[in-house]
Amino acid sequence: MxxxxxxxIWAMVLRHTYLLRSSWPRVLELAYWPTFQLLLxxxxxxxxxxxxxxxxQAAGALISAVLLWDVLFRSNLGLSLTFVEEIxxxxxxxxxxxxxxxxxxxxxxxxxxxxxxxxxxxxAAFLALPFFDVWVFDLGIALVAFFFNLMVMGWAVGLVVSxxxxxxxxxxxxxxxxxxxxxxxxxxxxxxxxxxxxxxxxFAWILPSTYIFxxxxxxxxxxxxxxxxxxxxxxxxxxxxFIGIGIFLRMFHLARVQGKLLQQGE
Amino acid sequence: xxxxQQPQALNNGINQIIDAMPINGPPVxxxxxxxxxxxxxxxxxxxxxxxxxxGSITALVGGNGxxxxxxxxxxxxxxxxxxxxxxxxxxxxxxxxHLVLPRMNFSSPYxxxxxxxxxGENLTVYANxxxxxxxxxxxxSVAKDLQILDTLKIQLGNLSSGQKTRVSLAKALINEPExxxxxxxxxxxxxxxxxxxxxxxxxxxxxxGATLLLASHNMGEVERLCHKVLMMKxxxxxxxxxxxxxxxxxxxxxxxxxxxxxxxxxxxxxxFVP
Numbered sequence: 001m002x003x004x005x006x007x008x009i010w011a012m013v014l015r016h017t018y019l020l021r022s023s024w025p026r027v028l029e030l031a032y033w034p035t036f037q038l039l040l041x042x043x044x045x046x047x048x049x050x051x052x053x054x055x056x057q058a059a060g061a062l063i064s065a066v067l068l069w070d071v072l073f074r075s076n077l078g079l080s081l082t083f084v085e086e087i088x089x090x091x092x093x094x095x096x097x098x099x100x101x102x103x104x105x106x107x108x109x110x111x112x113x114x115x116x117x118x119x120x121x122x123x124a125a126f127l128a129l130p131f132f133d134v135w136v137f138d139l140g141i142a143l144v145a146f147f148f149n150l151m152v153m154g155w156a157v158g159l160v161v162s163x164x165x166x167x168x169x170x171x172x173x174x175x176x177x178x179x180x181x182x183x184x185x186x187x188x189x190x191x192x193x194x195x196x197x198x199x200x201x202x203f204a205w206i207l208p209s210t211y212i213f214x215x216x217x218x219x220x221x222x223x224x225x226x227x228x229x230x231x232x233x234x235x236x237x238x239x240x241x242f243i244g245i246g247i248f249l250r251m252f253h254l255a256r257v258q259g260k261l262l263q264q265g266e
Numbered sequence: 267x268x269x270x271q272q273p274q275a276l277n278n279g280i281n282q283i284i285d286a287m288p289i290n291g292p293p294v295x296x297x298x299x300x301x302x303x304x305x306x307x308x309x310x311x312x313x314x315x316x317x318x319x320x321g322s323i324t325a326l327v328g329g330n331g332x333x334x335x336x337x338x339x340x341x342x343x344x345x346x347x348x349x350x351x352x353x354x355x356x357x358x359x360x361x362x363x364h365l366v367l368p369r370m371n372f373s374s375p376y377x378x379x380x381x382x383x384x385x386g387e388n389l390t391v392y393a394n395x396x397x398x399x400x401x402x403x404x405x406x407s408v409a410k411d412l413q414i415l416d417t418l419k420i421q422l423g424n425l426s427s428g429q430k431t432r433v434s435l436a437k438a439l440i441n442e443p444e445x446x447x448x449x450x451x452x453x454x455x456x457x458x459x460x461x462x463x464x465x466x467x468x469x470x471x472x473x474x475g476a477t478l479l480l481a482s483h484n485m486g487e488v489e490r491l492c493h494k495v496l497m498m499k500x501x502x503x504x505x506x507x508x509x510x511x512x513x514x515x516x517x518x519x520x521x522x523x524x525x526x527x528x529x530x531x532x533x534x535x536x537x538f539v540p
Contacts, residue, residue, distance in 0.1 A: 090378035094437070097342045098395040099367040259305065259336070259345045262377065 025172040032178055039185035047191035060134035061220050062190060067125055067136050068216060069189045071147055072209055073180055074120040075154025076161070078113030080176040083162040087170060093262040102252045106245060109162070110155050117151060142219050146212050149233040152241055153208045154180070159244035163251035166260060188213045208236040293320040294353075295445055295477040296341065301350035303336050303501075310336040312501040313350070318494075323471060323478040325488040327521075328498030329529050334481040337498070338449055341479070342372055355445060366445075368396055373438035374449035375431055381423030385414060385433050388422055389440060396441040404440065412436040412466070428459040435463065439470060446470075448480035452487060460484075464491055485522040495521070497528055504528055 020027055086092050095105070128134040137143060161175045186193075186200055187209040193201055204210045211233035218226045255261050296318035303311040311333040318324045326334045339345035341352060343363040352359040355366045379388050386405060393401040409415045412432045417425060422433060431454065438446060451467065452460035464487060471478055482488050488495060489509045497505040497512070505512065505528065509521050516524045526532070 085380075089380040089382075091380055093344055093374075093377040094372075094379055094392075095395070096344060097367065097370075097372045098392065099364055099397065100395055101364060253346075256344065256346045259339060261344045262335075262339060 022171065025168065025174055025178075028178075032181075036181050036185065043185055043195055044190055047195040050195075060128075060132070060136070060138075061217060063128050063132050063134040064136050064139065064216060064220065065189050065213060067121060067128065068146055068150060068212065069184070070121050070124065071117060072150040072154050074117040075113050075151045076158045076180045077154075077176055078116035078120075079109045079155055079158030080161040080165070082109050082112045082116070083158075084165060084170070084173050084176060087165065096261055102249055103245075106159065106248060109158070113155060113158065114151060117154070139216070139219055142215070142225050145225075145230055146216060149208055149212050149230075149237055152237045153233075156237065156240035156244035159241075159248040163244075163248040166248075166251045166255045169260070183207055183209065186210075192217065205232075206236065208233040208240065211236070294318065295320045295355060296479065297351075297353040298337075298341075299351040299353075301337070301340060301352065302348045303333075303340060303345065304348045309501050311340070311347075314498075314501075314503050316496055316503060316506065318477060318479055320477055321471075321475045322493045323467075323480070323491050324494045324496065325492040326479065326481040326496050326498060327483075327485070327488055327525060331500075332498040333501040334498055335449060336501075338372075338447055338479070338481055342370075342447060343367070368441065369443060370445040370447065371396075371438040371441055371443040372447045372449070373434045373451055375427075375434065375451075375453050376449065379422055379434070379437065382421055384419050384421055385409070385425070385436075386418035388433065389418075389436060392437050392440050398441060408436045408440050411439070427454045428456065431455055431459065431463060435466065442474060443476060444474075445477045445479070448478065448482075450482055450484075451480055452482075452484060460487070467491065485520065485525055489521045497525075499528060 086095060096102075125136050128136060139146070157180050158176075161172075161179050164175055165172045186196060186204045187207045188196075188204060189209075193204045193210055193214065196204055211229040215226050215229040215233070218224055218229065294317045296316075298317070299315050301311055301314050302309070314333075314337065326337060328334050336345065340347050341354065341359070343359050346360070355369055357363070357366045359366070383391070386409075389405040389409065390401055393404050398404050405418070406415070409418055412435055414429065414432050414436060417429055417433070422430065425433065431452070435451070438448070446467075448467070452463050455463060467478065468491060470476065478491075480488075480491070493508060495506060495509055495512055496503050505515075507515065512524050513519070513521060516527050518524050518527065
């Protein structure tokens with residue numbers, strides 16, 4: 001009996017080992033989060049060790065950064081998870097034998113992502129006032145510019161992730177969370193880009209979000225809306241959105257070649 | 267509900283006409299030429315050609331792995347062929363599928379719909395995807411036809427297999443398709459529910475003159491419903507004709523025996539020339 005018990009436990013271990021072995025994103029995810037935490041909090045620590053009086057100059061810089069980061073995170077998640085929901089429901093086949101076009105699907109995903117993001121961040125934005133005395137709407141019209149730029153970047157990343165899930169199956173679903181956090185340590189959410197090692201800074205400046213978080217600090221610390229940073233974000237966002245749509249459509253085409261619209265699973 | 271005798275009699279008449287039809291005779295709804303699909307070096311469908319006439323019910327029949335679902339997927343545009351042409355309702359499916367998709371639909375117990383949405387919500391979504399007017403009326407009407415009115419407010423995931431099949435059929439009929447493609451429409455149904463589903467499909471076809479193409483393992487179902495059978499094996503069409511003609515050609519009592527003959531390479535039809 002005891003032998004059988006261990007055999008059954010071993011069978012379940014084996015079942016999930018097979019699953020891990022067949023899916024590189026799952027293996028990658030195991031190593032990813034500790035590395036991510038180390039880098040992000042390492043840079044935060046480095047910055048505050050050197051600039052301990054920094055926060056006193058602009059109350060709410062960290063709280064505003066958290067809220068704006070959540071716009072980016074939720075926008076990406078709102079798009080990619082909505083797409084994954086269709087795979088979980090095994091509904092992709094039904095959808096694409098209807099007259100729905102892939103480009104219409106993309107438009108719908110963006111709209112749903114927008115709605116989900118608004119639902120996600122609005123309560124937090126209002127709660128920041130009674131809890132921390134931070135009113136993020138003090139950013140004024142700049143907040144609208146920051147919000148929409150981060151939304152668009154989230155869509156671009158979400159489209160790439162959705163395309164990869166279509167290509168590699170649900171084994172890659174963790175990319176919904178993982179992909180956007182890949183940029184978190186280098187995009188200057190909680191600290192200026194200049195805190196990064198020199199060799200890493202150029203990578204930060206090809207991310208639209210870097211321009212937004214630097215722009216946010218310009219408003220909070222210097223009371224100016226930096227148009228150069230704004231146009232930098234818009235320019236890179238257009239490029240990334242174009243790339244995101246292109247990758248999604250290409251992966252959709254490959255899914256039709258490989259018959260994956262009807263065969264999505266773990 | 268249509269009686270069981272009447273469709274059989276109707277089938278026999280249409281079968282005689284179809285068997286005598288010249289290839290370029292009456293309007294063709296589906297025209298497939300030299301269709302081939304290779305996956306990872308495996309030839310799933312090997313250069314098949316066939317036509318489906320308007321107003322007919324045609325079955326794709328064959329064992330597991332014969333290429334039926336691959337063929338249906340290519341007809342629906344979910345899968346791109348490696349070679350060959352597909353023309354449906356006058357349009358090239360490889361380049362103009364969006365012109366004909368609003369006029370066709372599909373049902374399969376193996377393709378899901380969102381389980382957390384209610385039946386009514388699911389049907390409303392699909393009615394909108396097909397661009398229908400008066401969505402609410404249409405949903406109510408099709409739910410009434412399929413006898414699922416009382417489930418409209420229930421989550422799909424909470425229904426029995428039989429009820430889910432009815433919902434799947436309701437979704438497939440929501441746009442009153444001219445061409446209805448079905449993958450094993452009565453699989454997982456008990457005999458009574460399966461009989462009801464066949465009766466409903468027959469009456470829909472007779473009422474609207476729609477064309478039906480179905481893949482099935484149920485030879486009794488194929489004999490009852492279909493005017494024409496395409497027998498597939500290892501990715502090719504090895505025989506075709508009306509059920510009665512195939513049974514006669516193989517000198518058998520029913521289509522199941524014909525199926526077994528073909529599956530086991532026991533005998534060959536007297537007059538099929540691939």
